[in-house]
Amino acid sequence: MRITKIETCVVEANYDWTIIKVKxxxxxxxxxxxxxxxxxxxxxxxxxxxxxxxxxxxxDRLCCLMRTAFGSAGTASMGLHAISGIETALWDIVGKSYxxxxxxxxxxxxxxxxxxxxxxxxxxxxxxxxxxxxPRTPAxxxxxxxxxxxxxxxxxxxxxxxxxxxxxxxxxARRALEMKRRGFTALKFDVDVPTEYSLxxxxxxxxxxxxxxxxxxxxxxxxxxxxxxxxxxxxxxNYGVNDAIRLARACEPYDLLWLEDPxxxxxxxxxxxxTLGTRTPIATGExxxxxxxxxxxxxREAVDILAPDFQKVGGLLEGRRIADMADMHFVALxxxxxxxxxxxxxxxxxxxxxxxxxxxxxxxAAVPFFEDLMLPRRSPMIQNGYLTVPDRPGLGVELNEAVxxxxxxxxxxxxxxxx
Ligand code: MG
Numbered sequence: 001m002r003i004t005k006i007e008t009c010v011v012e013a014n015y016d017w018t019i020i021k022v023k024x025x026x027x028x029x030x031x032x033x034x035x036x037x038x039x040x041x042x043x044x045x046x047x048x049x050x051x052x053x054x055x056x057x058x059x060d061r062l063c064c065l066m067r068t069a070f071g072s073a074g075t076a077s078m079g080l081h082a083i084s085g086i087e088t089a090l091w092d093i094v095g096k097s098y099x100x101x102x103x104x105x106x107x108x109x110x111x112x113x114x115x116x117x118x119x120x121x122x123x124x125x126x127x128x129x130x131x132x133x134x135p136r137t138p139a140x141x142x143x144x145x146x147x148x149x150x151x152x153x154x155x156x157x158x159x160x161x162x163x164x165x166x167x168x169x170x171x172x173a174r175r176a177l178e179m180k181r182r183g184f185t186a187l188k189f190d191v192d193v194p195t196e197y198s199l200x201x202x203x204x205x206x207x208x209x210x211x212x213x214x215x216x217x218x219x220x221x222x223x224x225x226x227x228x229x230x231x232x233x234x235x236x237x238n239y240g241v242n243d244a245i246r247l248a249r250a251c252e253p254y255d256l257l258w259l260e261d262p263x264x265x266x267x268x269x270x271x272x273x274x275t276l277g278t279r280t281p282i283a284t285g286e287x288x289x290x291x292x293x294x295x296x297x298x299x300r301e302a303v304d305i306l307a308p309d310f311q312k313v314g315g316l317l318e319g320r321r322i323a324d325m326a327d328m329h330f331v332a333l334x335x336x337x338x339x340x341x342x343x344x345x346x347x348x349x350x351x352x353x354x355x356x357x358x359x360x361x362x363x364x365a366a367v368p369f370f371e372d373l374m375l376p377r378r379s380p381m382i383q384n385g386y387l388t389v390p391d392r393p394g395l396g397v398e399l400n401e402a403v404x405x406x407x408x409x410x411x412x413x414x415x416x417x418x419x
Contacts, residue, residue, distance in 0.1 A: 001024050001025065001026050001028070001055055001056060001057065001093075001097065002024060002025045002052075002053055002054065002055060002056075003022060003023070003024055003051045003052055003053065003054050003055075003056050004023045004024055004025050004052060005022075005023040005048065005052065005416075006020065006021070006022055006023075006044055006045065006047055006048050006051060006052075006086060006089075007020075007021045007023065007045075007413070007415040007416060008020055008021070008034075008040075008041040008044050008045070008412075008413060008415070009021075009399075009401075009404055009405075009408055009412065009413065009414045009415055010040075010041060010408065010409040010412040011340060011373065011404050011407050011408060011409065012128070012138040012139055012140065012407060012408065012409040012410075013128070013138070013340065013364065013367045013369075013370075013407065014126060014127060014128050014129065014338070014363065014364060014366065014367055015036045015128070015129055015338050015363075016036045016040075016130075016131050016409060017033060017036075017339060017340040017342075017343070018033065018034045018035075018036065018037075018040045018041060018044070018081075018085060019031065019032075019033055019085075019340065019342055019399055019404065020032040020033065020034055020044060020082075020085035020086055020088070020089045021089065021399075021415055022051075022056060022086060022089040022090060022092075022093060024056055024093060026097075028093055028096055028097065029089075029092075029093070030056065030088075030089035030090055030091070030092035030093035030096070030394070030395075031088070031089055031092050031342050031395055031397075031398060031399055032084075032085040032086060032087065032088030032089035032090075032091075032092065032342065032343075032346060033085050033088065033311050033339050033340055033342040033343030033346065034081045034082050034084055034085030034086075034311055034312075035081045035084065035085075035309055035311040035312035035338075035339075035343075036081075036131050036338070037077070037078045037081050037131060038131040038132060039078075039131075040078065040081060040082060040131075041412050041413055041419075043070075043078055043079060043081075043082045044082040044085065044086065045413075046069075047066055047069070047082060047083075047086060049069075050062075050065050050066055050069045051065070051066070051086070056090050056093040056094070057090070057093065057094050057097065059087060059090045059091060059094060059315075059317065060317060062086075062087075062090060063083055063087055063314065063315055063317070063318075066079070066082075066083045066086065067079070067080075067083060067314070070082075070083070077289055077312070080289050080290065080312060080313070080314050081311065081312045083314055083315060084310065084311050084312050084313060084314055084315050084318075085311060085343075087314070087315030087316060087317065087318075088102075088310075088311075088315065088316055088342075088343070088346040088395070091105060091316055091346075091394070091395075092394040092395045093394070094394070095393045095394030095395065096393045096394040098393070099393050100393060101349065101389070101390065101391055101392060101393060101394065101395075101396055102316070102346070102349040102350075102394060102395055102396075103349040103350070103352045103353045103389055106316055106317065106319075106320045106349065106350055106353045106354075107320060107353040107354070108353060109352045109353060109389070110352060110353060110354065110355055110357070111352055111357075112352070112388060112389070113386040113387065113388045113389070114348045114351045114352055114357070114360055114386060114387045114388075114389060115185060115186065115357075115358070115359045115360065115385065115386055116184065116186075116359065116360055116361075116362045116382050116385055116386060116387050117184065117185075117186035117187060117188055117230070117232065117257075117334070117359040117360070117361055117362070117385075118179045118182075118184045118186075118187050118188070118362055118365050118385075119187075119188045119234075119338075119361055119362065119363040119365070120172075120175045120176065120179060120187050120188065120189050120365070121189070121190055121366075122167060122172075122189065122190045122193050123167070123168075123171040123172040123174070123175045123189065126366040126367065126368075127366070138407070139409070139410050140406065140407050167193040167194065167195065167213075167217070169216050169217050169219070169220030170220070172189055172217050172220050172221050173220040173221060173223065173224045175189075176189075176220075176221040176224045176225055176229075176231075177224045179365070180224065180225060180228075180229050182384075182385070183383070183384030183385045184229065184384075184385035185228070185229055185230065185359075185385045186229065186230040186231070186232065186257060186359050186385070187221070187225065187229060187230070187231055187232070188231070188232040188233065188234055188260070188361070189217065189218075189221060189231070189232075189233055189234070190233070190234050190235075190236070191214040191217055191218065191233045191234070191235060191247075192214075192234065192235045192236050192238045192239075193213075193214070193217070195209075195210050195213050197209035197210045197213065198210060203240075204238065204239050204240040204243065204263075205239075205240065205243055206239060206243040206246065206247060211243075211246060211247055211250050212250075214247060214250075215247075215250045215251060215254075218231070218233060218251055218254050218256070219254065222254050230257040230359075231254070231256055231257060232256060232257040232258045232259070232260060232283070232334075233251070233256060233258075233259055233260065234260040234261060235247070235259065235260060235261050235262045236261055237261045237262075237263065237264045237265055237287070238262075239262050239263055240263065241263060241270050241273050241274055241277075244262035244263050244274045245273070245274055245277040245278055247259070247262065248262060248274065248277070248278035248280040248282065249277070249278050249279075249280070251280050252278065252279050252280055256280050256281065257281070257334075257358075257359075258280075258281040258282065258283040258304065258305045258334065259278075259280045259281070259282055259283070260282075260283045260284065260307065261283070261284050261286070261287075262274055262282065265284060265287035265288065268296050268297060268300050268302045269300070269302070271284060271297075271302045271303060272300055272301065272302035275301075275302055275303055275304060281304035281305055282303055282304050282305070283303065283304065283305035283306070283307050283334060284297065284303050284306070284307060285297070285303070285306045285307035285308045285309070285336065286307050286308070286309045286312075286336035288308065288313070289312065289313055289314065290313060290314045290318060291314075291318060291321045291322050291325060294306065294308065294313075294322045294325060294326070295325060298325055298326060298328075298329045298331060299329075301329070303331070304331070305331065305332055305333075305334050305358065306322070306326045306331055306332070306333050306334070307333070307334050307335060307336045307361075308322050308333065308335055308336065309335065309336040309337065309338075310335055310337075310343075310346065310347045310350055311337070311339055311343045311346070311347070316346060316349070316350050319335070319347075319350050320350060320353070320354065323350075323354040323356060323357075324354075326356055327354075327355060327356040330356075331356065332356045332357065332358040333351075333354060333356055333357055333358060334358040334359050334360070334361070335347055335350075335351060335360050335361065336361050337360055337361040337362065337363065338361070338363040338364075339363075339364075340364070340370070340373055341370060341371065341373050341374040341381060341397060342373075342374075342395070342397065342399060344360075344362065344364075344381075344387070345374075345387075345389075345390075345395055345396060345397050346395060347360055348360060348387050348389050349389055349395070349396075352389045360387070362382060362387075369403060369406075369407055372400060372403045373399060373400055373403050373404060373407075374397045374398075374399075374400060375397065375398045375399070375400045376397070377400070378397070401415070
């Protein structure tokens, strides 16, 4: 069997979902998904020159070739997003050609169902972000729902400055109750919200009143969730060491599942100071690539919970290696995931196959067509907070191309149709 073509489409959802299709001369195709980046379809297309004519079942060797091709050391991040998506598509082909589901090729199942935690963002509905993280209105949304052009707020991932007054504990509590009723056993909310109490957008400082407001959001959600549902919170790399510790300590009475990315991802020793400075568990990982970057986090004991994104770390096999390394340090994985059903299912196969798995993110609760993108359609894909991994060969789901076309991003190629 030989690879004949790598093609992509981009679905415009809450993020750009870049879907990879690897075609072969046996008419078998593989599906994967790559973590968002500007111009990613072009990067994936370049790998045609590397992979066409190769046997798609030589997964690890082909990833080595792609990493080498994309800068000789293979450390350039965007290339790894594309490689991750292509790697999943290769596993889909391996699974289909041997008649086995992907989880069998990354160790076999520890569990039938994968625990999902729902990302609830900042308590509101659909928030859609461009590849440069600017708030946007997707092309498929009606004109009357479109807002005016947004301004990037450096202190708030995915929001507008005008939203400060919209952040209310009541809205958080209502969203939490809705998701609890849907059966989730773990939720995550953003606490790095725009506030009226911020004195500076750039200095990574938190005022006392900001911390009080953030803790008020946590308290409102915990009151609704009780002891049955776990709560994690996300800070999107916004704060300095000292204020991150102040915030984490203020959250200690609420027994969070974790506090995510309190400081920027670039300094492991600084993160270690935060982790050692509080009883609140600290999580990071969605900005790290390949096993080498995770090795530093683990060996320096800088983190309590690891959150790699399998659509960007370099592939599912790379994810398995990261999980093994974390397990040697008795650290659990709560993988980051902002994907369509294709990437979510790929991550679920790996989550079923690693012992030290805690919960997998699901970020698409507000995307109305999420399940429509899958064939066969599974509705709901996530039941009572769990995703059952299918036993069908490969990924076990295909992309519904007609639905993907309806929600496609304009100006991007749609598989064999050019942009
Ligand atoms: Mg995060």
